[in-house]
Amino acid sequence: MKKLFLCLLLITISAQLYAQKIQVFDQEHQSAIPGVAIFNNDKSKSGVTDFDGFVDISEFATNEILTFQHIAHQVLKLTKAEISKADNKVFMTIDANGLDEIVLSVSKFGQKKKDIPQQIVSVTSEDVLFSNPQTAADLLQSSGSVYVQKSQLGGGSPLIRGFSTNRLLIAVDGVRFNNAIFRAGNVQNVISIDPFAVENTEVILGPGSVVYGSDAIGGVMNFYTKKPKFSFEEGLSVSGNATARYATANNEKTGHFDFNIGAKEWAFLTSVTFSDFDDLRMGSNGPDDYLRNEYVETINGVDTVVQNDDPRVQVTTGYHQINTMQKIRYMPSEKWNFDLGLFYTTTSDYSRYDRLIRRKNGELRSSEWYYGPQEWISGNLQARNTAYNNSFYDESVATISYQRFKESRNDRDFGDTILFQTEEIVNAYTAAWDFEKDWRSSKFNYGVEYVFNKVNSTGEQTDITNGVSTRDVSRYPDGATWQSIAAYVSTNFKFTDKLSFQAGARYNHILVDATFDETLYDLPFTDANIDAGALTGSAGIAYNPNDLLGWRLNFGTAFRAPNIDDVGKVFDSEPGSVVVPNPDLEPEYAYNGEVGTTLNFDNIVKVDLALFYTVLKDALVRRDFELDGETEIEFQGELSNVQAIQNAARSEVYGFEAGLEVNFSKALQLTAQYNITDGFTEEENGEQTPIRHAAPQFGNGHLIYGKGKFKFDAFAIFNGQFDFQDLAPSQVSNDYLYAKDEDGNPYSPRWYTLNFGAQYQLTEALHLNATLENITDQRYQTYSSGIAAPGRNLILAASYKF
Structure with missing residues (x-):
């Protein structure tokens, strides 16, 4: 029994020695960053952070320089030893150039905004915290690119580029929100979405039928x-x-x-x-x-x-x-x-x-x-x-x-x-x-x-x-x-x-x-x-x-x-x-x-x-x-x-x-x-x-x-x-x-x-x-x-x- 215990202990210690997971964070928001590429100078070793910013860097040598690269952040270079001293946490700074903004709505996966030929407007949770919109319709209106009609206080029907209601598509976390009775008149259903629960809102100005199908004629409003x-x-x-x-x-x-x-x-x-x-x-x-x-x-x-x-x-x-x-x-x-x-x-x-x-x-x-x-x-x-x-x-x-x-x-x-x-x-x-x-x-x-x-x-x-x-x-x-x-x-x-x-x-x-x-x-x-x-x-x-x-x-x-x-x-x-x-x-x-x-x-x-x-x-x-x-x-x-x-x-x-x-x-x-x-x-x-x-x-x-x-x-x-x-x-x-x-x-x-x-x-x-x-x-x-x-x-x- 003691031998078995010692074996398990050695295996655990070995795993700790040879596996080194680090986590990459955004410096400003203190949130984990997925999709960060990590590689050495000749790119013979590499890794990518998962959805919670974790990546294993065990294969890198202690004094080897690691390059951290992400499309929304500035390039960062650190040695493995420096990362260990910082409790295996790495903090990256946002790239100030707004053209490198990442959008999800066009392909349902992250893309650089500057590589997309369509006009995209974003509203973040920080914007919501500051502007205090009463409903999701007011949130859209605060973007300055979406016009909102109201038939009653409990309402808000978006208009984008001359189209509205069933010629615009609303999605929540990428899932179609429009249903079979969205009408040609004004539709107030968007108020069902809670602005306090929204992390980010992306509005595609113009057609989005390739990814979203019927109704996406004038634009797409995606609430994440x-x-x-x-x-x-x-x-x-x-x-x-x-x-x-x-x-x-x-x-x-x-x-x-x-x-x-x-x-x-x-x-x-x-x-x-x-x-x-x-x-x-x-x-x-x-x-x-x-x-x-x-x-x-x-x-x-x-x-x-x-x-x-x-x-x-x-x-x-x-x-x-x-x-x-x-x-x-x-x-x-x-x-x-x-x-x-x-x-x-x-x-x-x-x-x-x-x-x-x-x-x-x-x-x-x-x-x-x-x-x-x-x-x-x-x-x-x-x-x-x-x-x-x-x-x-x-x-x-x-x-x-x-x-x-x-x-x-x-x-x-x-x-x-x-x-x-x-x-x-x-x-x-x-x-x-x-x-x-x-x-x-x-x-x-x-x-x-x-x-x-x-x-x-x-x-x-x-x-x-x-x-x-x-x-x-x-x-x-x-x-x-x-x-x-x-x-x-x-x-x-x-x-x-x-x-x-x-x-x-x-x-x-x-x-x-x-x-x-x-x-x-x-x-x-x-x-x-x-x-x-x-x-x-x-x-x-x-x-x-x-x-x-x-x-x-x-x-x-x-x-x-x-x-x-x-x-x-x-x-x-x-x-x-x-x-x-x-x-x-x-x-x-x-x-x-x-x-x-x-x-x-x-x-x-x-x-x-x-x-x-x-x-x-x-x-x-x-x-x-x-x-x-x-x-x-x-x-x-x-x-x-x-x-x-x-x-x-x-x-x-x-x-x-x-x-x-x-x-x-x-x-x-x-x-x-x-x-x-x-x-x-x-x-x-x-x-x-x-x-x-x-x-x-x-x-x-x-x-x-x-x-x-x-x-x-x-x-x-x-x-x-x-x-x-x-x-x-x-x-x-x-x-x-x-x-x-x-x-x-x-x-x-x-x-x-x-x-x-x-x-x-x-x-x-x-x-x-x-x-x-x-x-x-x-x-x-x-x-x-x-x-x-x-x-x-x-x-x-x-x-x-x-």
């Missing part, structure tokens, strides 16, 4: 949530954060906490955020058209118009929300890493404010119009394998995901006793396998993906006087399915260190199957089936001849196949109109060209410019329609004009983007962003009308000072004007959303806000934040929104890290 961290020492490590926030404009009260438990091979991260919002108060200087002068209350069973004591308060906009996330991470070896993400988000009931301010014959039209709780449940398991000696891949990621989306709509006209209700539940399943292989000076990415969505939809009408409910027309055909089957390949080839070429192709096949219940729908057809395939591709070059100048040139195609919302929806689109199903739809295709340039004057002045042009053929738009020869039908007791989603002739979208960064010193920086988008839809008769989702000119400017424990940001946000003739036909019909010009026509006025933010690091663990938004108390409404923006708003927050 925080990952659990393993213990850097023996035993368990526990860390966490807690944040409390208050805002005056809507009496917001938010509490957040997250904590991490790390062991050697296992790590756990729990995150919870709760927010409570009261009715939103608008500003005092602006159009009176936005004021909430009166609203409806049901008093003793009678709908009554009540005069608002304070017309600046947008009555019935308040709601509350809870976001939870549980992450589990397991790394049994350097080659395998498993990540499980569990998410649950829900809201209270919340009013659709823009519907509550509609009028009919001069009187308020609705007594009630509210969404039921918006729920999102998600489970996402990813298995990452690193195999550098494999002939087919160096790295692979297998993903399986389940998501459940639940939403409902409830509306009742003024004085009516019938409450109309619909409820939708979408179960979404995703399976994907992505690969990356480096070969000489090329990087190849390829993968396959399968997505299945099933839509359950019910409708009923309830008599509020006695509570009796009867079955009614559902919003969508119950049991409808949407499937996507796809395979893609892309490559990034570096001709030289200055010139890289990126190209890719994807084949995507879409299947839609919907059956209409003849007892509910009086239609000249009983089902809608789509069986369509699309081949998309992209090609572009990135040329950086020197440190001063960089060029990007990119061409790409994208597509969007009709979903269940397009082919099967029944709803009142606007006063006096009803949208009906249309089973004869075809996919729409986009053709995009983009050219961009960057100028970098010694990292003191940086300029980023881009021009883009997109043609959308067979564009899916809502237009007047005939249903079995009828142009009007009765819907919810009202004779309504018949409309449907149809393939129009074509749309064209074009625009310009400019970014500026001036570093006066290490402490003082100026940044600015400016965007202009325009375009039109051409009808079959040749008539051209403005496109609906092109935002007015917009942008921001920030003057940031940071030194020691203080950071200050004086910033302005501005927005151009849309005159009456600039509005799309659908927006002219929704004139209640807009101010009135001198002729009584709807228009969207220009506006600006002046703002100031400050952060103070009281201790290493405690940060205090204060932001005063809209200092001049402007009363304004972002384009196409149904709710006025906050007036003067003081936001106070405290964050504690343990």
